[in-house]
Amino acid sequence: MAALWQQVLALDAKYNAYRAPNHPQFRTLYIRRRSQLLRENAKSERDQTARRDYLHMRAQLLTSRYGSPAFSDGGSIRSRSFSIRSNCKTTGESFDSITLSDGRKYHRRHMSSGSLKHLYEGPMKRVFDSIEVVPTSAAEASRAMVGGKSLSENYAFTGMHHIFDQHSASVSSVKFAHDDKSRVACSSVDGTLSICQLVPPPATVICMLRGHKAGVTDFVWSLSNDVILSVSMDGTARLWNVSAGSCMRIMEDGTGAELHCCLFQPINNNMFVTGSSRGHVQVMNMSTGKGYKGGSSKVTGRVHCLAFDSSGRILWAGDERGSIFSFTLDVATGKLTKTRRITVCEGQPITSISARAWINREARDPSLLVNCCLNSLCLFRIISNDGALQLKKSFPIKQRTHHIKSTFCPLMSFRQGACVVSGSEDMCVYFFDITKESKSCVNKLLGHSAPVLDVCFNCDESLLASCDAQGLVIIWKREGKQGIL
Structure with a gap:
């Protein structure tokens, strides 16, 4: 359980820079409160499947709000806007696709709640592993934004x-x-x-x-x-x-x-x-x-x-x-x-x-x-x-x-x-x-x-x-x- 709450806390820290960028004191307060709550919850005996479902859904919510770390290296995540079409209902299925502003599309395999066992073979298995890229020529439009510089x-x-x-x-x-x-x-x-x-x-x-x-x-x-x-x-x-x-x-x-x-x-x-x-x-x-x-x-x-x-x-x-x-x-x-x-x-x-x-x-x-x-x-x-x-x-x-x-x-x-x-x-x-x-x-x-x-x-x-x-x-x-x- 301690490893699971550490996973969520670490995910919080990864998104911390993009949460209320003009109010760093709020971000620190949020992370500390999350740490406290996760520690308290980890002490009680809860159903492991429900715990994993929670982590999976929370990662999806963070992704939809702040973007996936898989789309970024170093700090370029703030330069991208994207929309997410989701069929996440009570079944717990994951995203159909993610379309970036420059035309590239990312598709995620469907996962029912029963497939979460495979997703979490290790306690720290990243939910982003199932994202795969589909190259598209529409990205050419994005290159026009930089004025043709070499x-x-x-x-x-x-x-x-x-x-x-x-x-x-x-x-x-x-x-x-x-x-x-x-x-x-x-x-x-x-x-x-x-x-x-x-x-x-x-x-x-x-x-x-x-x-x-x-x-x-x-x-x-x-x-x-x-x-x-x-x-x-x-x-x-x-x-x-x-x-x-x-x-x-x-x-x-x-x-x-x-x-x-x-x-x-x-x-x-x-x-x-x-x-x-x-x-x-x-x-x-x-x-x-x-x-x-x-x-x-x-x-x-x-x-x-x-x-x-x-x-x-x-x-x-x-x-x-x-x-x-x-x-x-x-x-x-x-x-x-x-x-x-x-x-x-x-x-x-x-x-x-x-x-x-x-x-x-x-x-x-x-x-x-x-x-x-x-x-x-x-x-x-x-x-x-x-x-x-x-x-x-x-x-x-x-x-x-x-x-x-x-x-x-x-x-x-x-x-x-x-x-x-x-x-x-x-x-x-x-x-x-x-x-x-x-x-x-x-x-x-x-x-x-x-x-x-x-x-x-x-x-x-x-x-x-x-x-x-x-x-x-x-x-x-x-x-x-x-x-x-």
């Missing part, structure tokens, strides 16, 4: 918005807060993290997080942006209160190993995963600071990077020996099961993994973007429910020794093509159109004087942050950017 014109930049140099050593990671245009955080091997405010000007460092005894290798924002999780070469993971700028909890690795990467479970932020220098992948509980039983697994070398799929059911881990391991995660119990091993290049470290459920607006094409120390950025197609991969194409960058990272651009534009951005050891930031067969590089930013280690867009792509091995963070401003595409 993808390279779309990712043109006017220059530098601001340069930060508050760190005395290499900046290992840079990340914007979720659905936030102006707050960005950085981690550094000098042992600190910083939180910066970009808008309104002037851009300032609003907080320095100090406490790690060695270099900070990775960090991640919680979904509500009130907590930051960081890991360090000192063998600890720390939870930070963003508003207070203070450390809430210190969790030491049980084996005494350095920690190189961390990640919140996307559906349930009370659960997170760490990767260590001894090859351990560990699932942890944020509330208790302890690992889950059965939530640990070992790979062949140092774990350098982690990535979840959008459902949080599949986890990928990249190691120093050139392999990507896939796992399935039981979100109810925290149990981790190793399923696949894919060797990208034997002996060449995997330094970054990013997952994306959709490549463009016309078709679902689940993909994994991977940095490996072989002078290439690799794009893999996800071909099975247990995380198996198939190489789709690669793009030339300079990477042999540094831990370079890349990311999918967060918005799926009406324009033809789809873009990814990556750092590089030649001190450039590269943009690639992953749908082009040749001349895929659509832009290159020059300005760093050291290898560019990480890159990140804010939620509406108006600002891009990049960091380098000398501790510099550059904020780039897009040309003519005016809101969501």
